Amino acid sequence: MKLRYAMVCSSNQNRSMEAHSLLKREGFDVASYGTGQHVKLPGPSIREPNVYDFGTPYKHMFDDLRRKDIELLSLGFNSRYKRNGILPMLKRNLSVKLAPQRWQENAADGPFDVVLTFEEKVFDLVLEDLHNRDQVLLKPVLVINLEVKDNHEEAAVGGRQALILCQELEATENWEETIDDIINNFEKQHRRKLLYNISFY
Structure with missing residues (x-):
């Protein structure tokens, strides 16, 4: 069935x-x-998540967070989004469909x-x-x-x-x-x- x-x-x-x-x-x-109400991903702190609208392509989120990551690295901070698995997760997501619904x-x-x-x-x-x-x-x-x-x-x-x-x-x-x-x-x-x-x- x-x-x-x-x-x-x-x-x-x-x-x-x-x-x-x-x-x-x-x-x-x-x-x-x-x-x-919105799509929330971990941000710099618990009180500051990354917030996107539903329908925002996963590719856009991936590029946005990768850019933020490079900025953090250039300031001498840790690679937050790669380390916590967010970038690999978004890569997986964009291979499944275009955007969160x-x-x-x-x-x-x-x-x-x-x-x-x-x-x-x-x-x-x-x-x-x-x-x-x-x-x-x-x-x-x-x-x-x-x-x-x-x-x-x-x-x-x-x-x-x-x-x-x-x-x-x-x-x-x-x-x-x-x-x-x-x-x-x-x-x-x-x-x-x-x-x-x-x-x-």
Whole structure:
């Protein structure tokens, strides 16, 4: 059964893009999104993130941060963005798609069969958005939250687990009948608690 998948995190940079990249490589029909107001990347300090609008190409962010990095180096500071993995991440992202997309602004991309989120707050925002739409198709959509910390190591683990979960769903004839078993088996196998909900388009 060929399902359509959406991977969603806050900024459509790290967790959703790691999963998108993996699933795309494995031949899945997959898209990815963020639910935040803006795209935020680490900056010179926690209080000064680099902020971009959704739709800003990853290539633009890459060039912008590389330029800032060269300026830091010329002032005798550390290479911040290369060291913290931001530049390699952006390079990966721009090989997957052009720019981060915001879930709430891309309703026309649906309907999806499965939406996988990586943070409970994002899970709630996706469900809220689906409930607020005109549910005219009455086509079910499975929304699952796999909680993943927003760092490169955890995103790599989360991406692999997202792939395993999607392979399980892809292998079933009818996920609506088997979803409880799939979730229970996954939780036992990976010792991760999943949240899930069925909404409609």
